[in-house]
Amino acid sequence: MSAHAPAAAIDHHDDHEHHHKETFVTKYIFSQDHKMISKQYLITGLIMGFIGIAMSLLFRLQLAWPDKEFGIYEILLGKWGEGGVMDPNVYLALVTIHGTIMVFFVLTAGLSGTFSNLLIPLQIGARDMASGFLNMISYWLFFLSSVIMVMSLFVEAGPASAGWTIYPPLSALPQAMPGSGAGMTLWLVSMAVFIASSLLGSLNYIVTVLNLRTKGMSMTRLPLTIWAFFVTAIIGVVSFPVLLSAALMLIMDRSFGTSFFLSDIFIAGEVLHNQGGSPVLFEHLFWFLGHPEVYIVLLPALGITSEVIATNSRKPIFGYRAMVASILAIAFLSTIVWGHHMFISGMNPFLGSVFTFTTLLIAIPSAVKAFNYITTLWKGNLQLNPAMLFSIGLVSTFITGGLTGIILGDSALDINVHDTYFVVAHFHLVMGISALYGLFAGVYHWFPKMFEGRMMNKNLGYVHFWVTAIGAYGVFFPMHFIGMAGLPRRYYTNTAFPYFDDLADVNVVISIFAFIAGAAQLVFLYNFISSMFYGKKGPKNPWNSNTLEWTAEVKHIHGNWDGPIPHVYRWAYDYSKLNKDESDYVIPGQDFVPQDVPLQENEEELNH
Numbered sequence: 372m373s374a375h376a377p378a379a380a381i382d383h384h385d386d387h388e389h390h391h392k393e394t395f396v397t398k399y400i401f402s403q404d405h406k407m408i409s410k411q412y413l414i415t416g417l418i419m420g421f422i423g424i425a426m427s428l429l430f431r432l433q434l435a436w437p438d439k440e441f442g443i444y445e446i447l448l449g450k451w452g453e454g455g456v457m458d459p460n461v462y463l464a465l466v467t468i469h470g471t472i473m474v475f476f477v478l479t480a481g482l483s484g485t486f487s488n489l490l491i492p493l494q495i496g497a498r499d500m501a502s503g504f505l506n507m508i509s510y511w512l513f514f515l516s517s518v519i520m521v522m523s524l525f526v527e528a529g530p531a532s533a534g535w536t537i538y539p540p541l542s543a544l545p546q547a548m549p550g551s552g553a554g555m556t557l558w559l560v561s562m563a564v565f566i567a568s569s570l571l572g573s574l575n576y577i578v579t580v581l582n583l584r585t586k587g588m589s590m591t592r593l594p595l596t597i598w599a600f601f602v603t604a605i606i607g608v609v610s611f612p613v614l615l616s617a618a619l620m621l622i623m624d625r626s627f628g629t630s631f632f633l634s635d636i637f638i639a640g641e642v643l644h645n646q647g648g649s650p651v652l653f654e655h656l657f658w659f660l661g662h663p664e665v666y667i668v669l670l671p672a673l674g675i676t677s678e679v680i681a682t683n684s685r686k687p688i689f690g691y692r693a694m695v696a697s698i699l700a701i702a703f704l705s706t707i708v709w710g711h712h713m714f715i716s717g718m719n720p721f722l723g724s725v726f727t728f729t730t731l732l733i734a735i736p737s738a739v740k741a742f743n744y745i746t747t748l749w750k751g752n753l754q755l756n757p758a759m760l761f762s763i764g765l766v767s768t769f770i771t772g773g774l775t776g777i778i779l780g781d782s783a784l785d786i787n788v789h790d791t792y793f794v795v796a797h798f799h800l801v802m803g804i805s806a807l808y809g810l811f812a813g814v815y816h817w818f819p820k821m822f823e824g825r826m827m828n829k830n831l832g833y834v835h836f837w838v839t840a841i842g843a844y845g846v847f848f849p850m851h852f853i854g855m856a857g858l859p860r861r862y863y864t865n866t867a868f869p870y871f872d873d874l875a876d877v878n879v880v881i882s883i884f885a886f887i888a889g890a891a892q893l894v895f896l897y898n899f900i901s902s903m904f905y906g907k908k909g910p911k912n913p914w915n916s917n918t919l920e921w922t923a924e925v926k927h928i929h930g931n932w933d934g935p936i937p938h939v940y941r942w943a944y945d946y947s948k949l950n951k952d953e954s955d956y957v958i959p960g961q962d963f964v965p966q967d968v969p970l971q972e973n974e975e976e977l978n979h
Contacts, residue, residue, distance in 0.1 A: 412513070416482070433457045438864075467535050474535060478668040480569070500575050500576075505571050512567050531554045536661070542621060543633055576604040577601065577605060586938040592942045595678060598674065606705065617653055654716055659709050672806045672809020673769075679758045697739040711727065711780050715785075731777065756832070775797040790861075791854035791859055828901075838888065845884030845887070917946070941966055
């Protein structure tokens with residue numbers, strides 16, 4: 372099989388590959404080793420995540436007690452929080468940058484960048500990514516885009532404040548509002564660099580999975596994690612260039628006098644020269660990435676969950692081929708449903724019904740995944756460690772968030788709750804919380820692989836999970852009700868509307884839960900940092916898992932395996948497998964059979 376030739380070729384020169392002397396700079400900074408790059412992605416993503424969470428707590432403070440003064444505004448926001456009162460412009464800027472950071476910098480790069488880098492070579496039996504150099508470049512472009520985005524917070528006129536969807540004309544006219552100036556320009560530059568990073572990473576992942584699989588690792592023996600990362604990379608390559616085109620046209624509208632997205636604009640009594648453009652065109656371009664983006668975020672989390680649930684249920688994953696088919700179906704359908712974000716943009720009602728149909732269709736592969744997880748858990752020998760709890764939590768939020776998606780996906784029902792807190796509740800549960808749970812599950816599960824055999828503290832992990840889970844539902848469950856009552860999102864206060872007075876107390880409850888959930892992340896941060904240095908060492912394969920990464924040495928070497936790369940003889944989910952003729956396990960004394968163990972004489976490979 373020609374796909375295995377490159378792995379064999381790398382095998383040939385691996386001795387001098389990972390015994391040459393590395394300096395601090397080549398090992399920890401400009402590293403080309405996929406394991407180090409995955410750690411760089413994770414740590415950068417976590418830093419950005421804490422910045423994003425801090426912003427959300429600031430605006431939750433404003434929403435709960437809009438008439439009170441808080442000294443922390445003045446400390447953190449400077450002139451935008453003078454006298455302890457939050458400026459309305461900076462409220463929208465906080466919402467904008469919070470959304471941007473969480474969607475792109477934490478859930479896209481932090482999740483996919485971390486685990487695609489860590490697991491693709493290890494789980495398919497490769498020495499490294501197809502191109503270590505491109506891999507390094509993709510991380511440093513991500514780091515650069517993160518720095519530019521954080522820099523935009525310190526611009527004199529304020530950061531970008533057109534919402535994370537940056538709809539024109541707010542984003543296209545520098546004079547529209549304070550955040551439409553240099554802050555918006557930096558936002559666009561940051562996103563252009565981020566997209567370049569994502570495309571380089573995605574192409575690398577695709578080529579690695581197709582060309583560097585070890586002997587015996589056919590596509591039907593790939594772990595579901597690899598299927599998820601592989602398909603996510605394909606979605607990224609298809610959809611990210613469209614957002615880049617939108618960003619470039621927006622830059623031209625802002626700086627070079629074009630009118631792609633502007634038409635007949637009056638501002639402060641002045642008639643602008645623009646005509647012929649359409650802000651709805653921007654919506655189409657943005658959401659053509661924006662909806663696949665939901666699955667670019669979710670699929671890696673679902674892949675991690677598949678691996679963690681099968682391992683900790685001590686059962687083969689239920690319906691492997693159906694799970695692969697559902698990943699492929701989600702990838703295809705996610706590119707033809709973007710219009711459901713635009714039901715009230717004045718689109719033709721017939722087109723609305725087409726997007727309603729394709730949107731409701733995507734519930735089918737999503738339901739296949741949910742039911743297969745539940746069936747895998749059913750009557751399993753459950754090991755309820757923190758990674759497993761976060762994976763089960765993901766299944767819960769994926770279902771509860773997905774159910775409200777059926778309402779928002781129906782054009783007739785969506786009109787009533789569009790742009791209310793109902794939408795905020797829906798996408799935070801189905802995308803934000805679910806993907807974060809996947810990220811946490813992955814960190815707890817593969818922490819020993821990343822940090823040379825050290826384990827995270829299990830008891831702190833339990834505290835982290837339960838407080839986060841209660842806090843997350845405490846925040847987003849009540850939001851559905853204030854959304855159905857009509858409370859619009861992105862308003863920094865609702866005190867001007869007596870109609871919403873009765874909902875003020877609900878906002879207080881939501882904010883209290885937000886602070887509780889935020890505090891739980893400090894427990895995780897302490898656990899993560901202390902375990903990195905002082906965590907107790909675990910065995911080579913601490914979870915008794917079948918996949919190839921646990922056959923690699925605990926000590927990190929550039930090349931993953933000190934000797935030849937293991938060959939693969941079976942799929943990744945041979946848990947609790949009995950001999951055909953005997954009532955005994957294939958390997959006596961253990962209830963799992965790693966992928967590199969050859970089939971025994973009377974053993975049949977599971978037909979999955």
